[in-house]
Amino acid sequence: MNALKNPLPGKGKSGPATARKSSRLRGTIAAARDKSCSHRALILAALAAGTSRIEDLLESADVLATAGALKELGARVERTGEGVWEVHGAPWQSPEVPLDLGNSGTGVRLLMGAAARFDLTARFIGDESLSSRPMARVLDPLRAMGAEAKSGEDGRLPVTLKGTSVLKAIDYRLPVASAQVKSAILLAGLGAAGDTLVREPHATRDHTEKMLPLFGAMVSTGQEGAETVIRLPGAQALSPAGIAIPGDPSSAAFPVAAALLAPESEITVTGVMMNPARFGLYDVLKEMGALIELLPAGERCGEALCDISVRTSHLSGVTVAPERAPSMIDEYPVLAVVAAFADGVTRLQGLSELRAKESDRLAATAALLAANGVEVSIEGDDLIVTGCGPAGVPGGGEVKTRHDHRLAMSGLVMGLASKAPVEVDETAMIATSYPGFFDDIAAIGGEID
Structure with missing residues (x-):
């Protein structure tokens, strides 16, 4: 990279x-x-048309791996000072090298969701620890939306993902309480036809839902019985933002x-x-x-x-x-x-x-x-x-x-x-x-x- x-x-x-x-x-x-907000800020900024400014970004190895992957996908990512980053979004493209997310489960899962909405092919890899962690929980809903994915043994890394600009929205109930899976589906849903719904039997961290409106997106959260239901209209374009972590x-x-x-x-x-x-x-x-x-x-x-x-x-x-x-x-x-x-x-x-x-x-x-x-x-x-x-x-x-x-x-x-x-x-x-x-x-x- x-x-x-x-x-x-x-x-x-x-x-x-x-x-x-x-x-x-x-x-x-x-x-x-x-860390969770730092990953999301970088990814949403890379999806927005224009230049976003992020202050107090966590400059950890996990977050830097996400920043490097976004650069390979076509975004311009620049550190302008301690904790201060500027990201200029652009339509994502097939990277020339595998996207190495190191140890970052959040980075790899959210990037898979965001990349699924583009006509590209990307290979995701990680270190020994990340390569032992389950990815099928993300890949299954992305496949249901129209993306194609090939994974390693037992649905683990390496994963080769082929996205599409004609994703379809889904109504998905999370089988496990996972904010990463929820966020991946919502990021893919930004480019899907129709309303994407994610149903949570047990509420998880909602940073993605709170940050999306800062980039101009529409998203709503409600209750249906004991479930939390997040609804995201498709075909949304994000606007650049200035945020602090x-x-x-x-x-x-x-x-x-x-x-x-x-x-x-x-x-x-x-x-x-x-x-x-x-x-x-x-x-x-x-x-x-x-x-x-x-x-x-x-x-x-x-x-x-x-x-x-x-x-x-x-x-x-x-x-x-x-x-x-x-x-x-x-x-x-x-x-x-x-x-x-x-x-x-x-x-x-x-x-x-x-x-x-x-x-x-x-x-x-x-x-x-x-x-x-x-x-x-x-x-x-x-x-x-x-x-x-x-x-x-x-x-x-x-x-x-x-x-x-x-x-x-x-x-x-x-x-x-x-x-x-x-x-x-x-x-x-x-x-x-x-x-x-x-x-x-x-x-x-x-x-x-």
């Missing part, structure tokens, strides 16, 4: 890292920019958890998006007894923001029902770490979707805890954690990260509060979502080496 104009210097670290018990974590840090509640979870667990700590994370479909972790933490204060902090991308102030807290185990999973699906590994320091048993229910992430996160999270002396078990799709309470988590283990950025960061957060240091075997993948993680932890006084 050709390099972007004004490419970024290298960011992040690689290799193993060890986190040691830290106390008195203090300070104020800005939340890392939201909000802070990522998933990334903010790591410094927040560290401050909850490390002794005598008190920090503030500013500018965090409060989207209800992304904020479930913070509700659960409050139920566990976390001392968390939320202060309104304006709005970006149609999303309300807050500043999160958090102090060291005495926590109790809880049961988290399966219907809460979509609002915190990416935060379960770090929630399990928090549960390890609580009094009593925490039962996290209905986590089947964790098996289809960057790794089998359900098994990997259990292994992370067990390696550090925490009693943990899996029953069906439930994770049961017996907290160590005031006695504290022993620590001293090595975390096998399995190419998973959230496992790596969760293991390091555990080490900031456990009795003995915790080592993770690799950290390079942290740059896929939170390239400033090490700097932010250091800024509040955390010790990772």
Whole structure:
């Protein structure tokens, strides 16, 4: 893939890292920019006729992979300053090289949906982790709309997609709660004949629905019984926009958890998006007894923001029902770490979707805890954690990260509060979502080496 104009210097670290018990974590840090919104902003800007300006884009490996793929598809994508990007949309064309999305499930699935509406052929590839993740859940509805797709074994990457400018609209009920699948269908639906409907038995993050109107699109959301129904009229042309990306509640979870667990700590994370479909972790933490204060902090991308102030807290185990999973699906590994320091048993229910992430996160999270002396078990799709309470988590283990950025960061957060240091075997993948993680932890006084 050709390099972007004004490419970024290298960011992040690689290799193993060890986190040691830290106390008195203090300070104020800005939340890392939201990865989900960053992907969507780039893709919608590349579909619009004209030049869009995006401020505070998350410059992580995942998002940069999406930017590079858009360039190969014919958009002009340029970095004009730190976090500031300009995208000039154009009709998409067949790329001359495979589109390598690295580790980005969001990037590859949304790009497949957006590309399906053009007369082009594109081959999508990724790294070992992404190549193990399911793609049939996106390809099946796109085929129903008229696109053609050939995939690897069991519907996985590599995928060769042949789009068409004569897509037809569909009325589709999501078999799994997936904002990526929903968004792919909606992006394809922009070029379809008729109204595209997506039905959600369980509501998922709605960033695409909120961002589409910023680019001039019509989309509506309503309820039919227990289902959320999104309706998008077809044959819509997008207009360029100027937008700023909000802070990522998933990334903010790591410094927040560290401050909850490390002794005598008190920090503030500013500018965090409060989207209800992304904020479930913070509700659960409050139920566990976390001392968390939320202060309104304006709005970006149609999303309300807050500043999160958090102090060291005495926590109790809880049961988290399966219907809460979509609002915190990416935060379960770090929630399990928090549960390890609580009094009593925490039962996290209905986590089947964790098996289809960057790794089998359900098994990997259990292994992370067990390696550090925490009693943990899996029953069906439930994770049961017996907290160590005031006695504290022993620590001293090595975390096998399995190419998973959230496992790596969760293991390091555990080490900031456990009795003995915790080592993770690799950290390079942290740059896929939170390239400033090490700097932010250091800024509040955390010790990772």
